[in-house]
Amino acid sequence: MLESTPPTTLPDRLSPVVYVARGARRYAPGTTGDPTARVYARVRLDPVVGTAIADAYAAAPLRDERAYPAYAALCQETARQYHFLVGRAEFGGLGMTVRVVDEDPYPDVGAMVDDVRRRRLKVWATAASGTPHPYLSDAENDMFRAVHDVFGHASIGRGFDRHGEEAAWLKHSGMYSPLARLAMTTETRGQTCVRIFRYGDFPEQKAVLLPRIFSDPSLVHVDGGGAGTAARR
Known part of the structure; x- marks a missing residue:
């Protein structure tokens, strides 16, 4: 899933969108050890880790059948998140x-977050961006872009630089099952790292799984806390 807006030159940390943050907690009430907003603000992507993730993504084939169960789970769980996102508030949804x-609808992350505060979001169509996915349909990829921008970025007020993407991956990964998280990591952490540390541009989308260690949220680095303090799931 390529993010719908490019890296921003604005300050990375914005105020979290409160109703989205509350909604994310309500959606996944069984999540334990969800970091506080202050912890998400201190998440950093170590360049050594980022380069290792980038190398793993770049070396992977376009698709691997062993990844398909994780991608099937990703599709199912993303659809549920999307229906929660757009569902009417009187029926328990967020009404977006x-x-x-x-x-590309937004010049920067601030414009996207401002839209989310007004319970609206624009997503750059997969079909228009010329980046088809080898497993996800265009509609499934668009839904994933929407829920990741909202639940990953807007809910914690982090942008699209490498540290903001790392924090968004950490937050949003907690809304997925361990199986779906494997595919979700490829779509977010994998693509972000290969763009930043290898190509400098959006990479080819793949349907593969990265080494499991890269999907472990307990190993995320937090300034002042080291690795292992960000999440204990």
Whole structure:
């Protein structure tokens, strides 16, 4: 899943969108050890780790059938998150309006977060961006872009630089089962790292699984706390 907006030059940390943060906790009430907003603000991606993730992604084939069960789980769980996102508030949803558009809709992360505060979001259409996915349909990829921008980024107020992407991966990964998280890590952490540390641009999308250690949220680095303090799930 390529993020719908490019890296921003604005300050990375914004105020979290409160109703989204509360909704994410309500959606996954069984999650234990969910870090506080202050912890998410201190998440950093170590360049050594980032380079290792990038190398693993770059070396992987376009698709691997062994990844398909994780991708099937990702699709099912993303659809549930999306319906929670757009569901009417009186029926327990967040009442957000999502529009899929043909051009990159936001100049920076601040504009995206401002839209989310107004319960609306635009997503750059997979079909228009010329980046088809080898497993996900265009509609499934668009849904994933939407829920990741909202539950990953807006819920904690982090942007699209490498540290913000790491924090968004950490937050959003907690809303997925361990199986789906393997595919979700490829789609977010994997693509982010190969873009930043290898290619400098959006990579080819793949349906593969990275080494399991890269899906372990307990190993995320937090300033002032080292690795292992970000999450204990």
